[in-house]
Amino acid sequence: RMKLQSKGEALKILNNELAGCKKERDRLIIMLESKKLLEQQIHDIPKVCGLNIDEINYSEVRELQILKDKNKLLHLEIEDLKQRLNSAQGDMKVLRRDRIGARESLSAENNVIWHQREELIQELELTKARVRHLSTDLQALLDEKEELVTERDAYRCKVHRLNHELAVLLRAKSQVDIDSLIMENKYLKERCDQILAEKELVLQSLSKYKAMLDKKKMKGNVRLGTNTTSGMVVTHKQVHELLEGDGTIWNSPYNTEATLADLRSLSLALLDALQDKTLALSHQRKANKILAERVSNLESRLSKEEPIYPSQLLLEGYTSSQVDKDLNNSEKKCLYDTVPLQEKVVEKKYTFSKDENCETSTNPPISGDETLPPELQELVLKAMEEISLDNSVET
Numbered sequence: 001r002m003k004l005q006s007k008g009e010a011l012k013i014l015n016n017e018l019a020g021c022k023k024e025r026d027r028l029i030i031m032l033e034s035k036k037l038l039e040q041q042i043h044d045i046p047k048v049c050g051l052n053i054d055e056i057n058y059s060e061v062r063e064l065q066i067l068k069d070k071n072k073l074l075h076l077e078i079e080d081l082k083q084r085l086n087s088a089q090g091d092m093k094v095l096r097r098d099r100i101g102a103r104e105s106l107s108a109e110n111n112v113i114w115h116q117r118e119e120l121i122q123e124l125e126l127t128k129a130r131v132r133h134l135s136t137d138l139q140a141l142l143d144e145k146e147e148l149v150t151e152r153d154a155y156r157c158k159v160h161r162l163n164h165e166l167a168v169l170l171r172a173k174s175q176v177d178i179d180s181l182i183m184e185n186k187y188l189k190e191r192c193d194q195i196l197a198e199k200e201l202v203l204q205s206l207s208k209y210k211a212m213l214d215k216k217k218m219k220g221n222v223r224l225g226t227n228t229t230s231g232m233v234v235t236h237k238q239v240h241e242l243l244e245g246d247g248t249i250w251n252s253p254y255n256t257e258a259t260l261a262d263l264r265s266l267s268l269a270l271l272d273a274l275q276d277k278t279l280a281l282s283h284q285r286k287a288n289k290i291l292a293e294r295v296s297n298l299e300s301r302l303s304k305e306e307p308i309y310p311s312q313l314l315l316e317g318y319t320s321s322q323v324d325k326d327l328n329n330s331e332k333k334c335l336y337d338t339v340p341l342q343e344k345v346v347e348k349k350y351t352f353s354k355d356e357n358c359e360t361s362t363n364p365p366i367s368g369d370e371t372l373p374p375e376l377q378e379l380v381l382k383a384m385e386e387i388s389l390d391n392s393v394e395t
Contacts, residue, residue: 003095004092004095004099007088007091007092007095008092010084010088011085011088011092014081014084014085014088015085017081018078018081018085021074021077021078021081024074025071025074025078028067028070028071028074031067032067035060035064038060039060
């Protein structure tokens with residue numbers, strides 16, 4: 001590129017010199033034409049005046065010769081500049097060809113690079129998709145692990161509680177009545193069903209009252225009653241005023257005075273009866289609440305002195321904070337108990353194989369209480385090995 005730039009600058013210089021030479025040539029041509037005109041005039045003057053031409057033209061001939069020599073030199077310089085221009089044009093063609101070839105090779109390299117980039121981008125997209133898939137799988141596995149851990153903890157707590165209950169049941173001084181335990185479970189199940197039914201009724205009543213309130217709000221004014229415990233929306237006083245007043249509902253032409261009086265008396269009687277029932281129901285609820293509090297206090301006092309239910313007797317002294325510690329201790333104890341049994345089984349297997357390899361029956365036969373069949377022996381050995389491996393991995 002630098003070489004091409006230098007060639008271009010040289011070509012500019014040559015073009016400038018060529019333009020100067022052309023200007024000089026034009027100037028000389030003009031001078032020669034003017035010279036010819038002057039010579040012609042000079043030749044005409046002596047003829048008219050009778051003067052000597054040779055004396056007059058001597059100096060001008062010398063100047064003309066000098067100008068011709070200069071013109072020849074300029075022609076030579078012009079030829080040299082033309083040759084330089086042709087060589088520069090050839091060099092420019094070669095450089096242009098080289099530049100086109102370099103550009104094509106560069107474009108080919110760029111195409112290869114872009115193709116490689118596209119392949120890398122495709123591989124990157126595939127890798128990202130795989131990473132997303134693996135991340136979702138990992139999250140699913142972590143969720144499953146959390147579920148399994150919670151389930152395992154629940155089973156561990158259940159096993160610990162059952163172990164405690166069995167231990168209490170086995171070393172209890174007084175016998176635990178299983179029938180009473182079953183009856184307690186039935187009673188608790190009925191209580192749970194009853195509580196669920198009451199919850200469902202409360203939810204239904206709440207939804208009904210909410211719908212009524214929304215309907216009243218849509219209509220306009222909302223007049224709520226003061227008796228919130230009975231669940232009324234309108235008070236008894238408002239109902240009395242409605243029945244005793246002269247409203248539009250009583251001004252029908254089909255209603256006579258007797259029927260209107262009967263209807264009003266019947267409505268008032270029903271309203272009084274309803275008010276009495278609601279008052280009795282509220283008193284009954286308060287009494288039931290007081291009785292329930294007294295029963296719960298009595299049960300708490302009795303449970304301090306002696307367990308009332310069989311489940312309380314079984315769960316006496318149970319704490320769920322020592323679940324992990326107690327289970328680890330029990331596992332270690334089971335491991336220590338299985339090690340001598342495994343050694344004994346290995347020893348029996350060795351003696352059994354030794355007895356099979358012996359050709360003579362010199363040794364006394366082993367009793368059936370101390371030996372096992374070979375299939376059972378192998379199963380017991382495999383189970384012991386798996387238990388020992390699991391315990392070693394956990395520790």
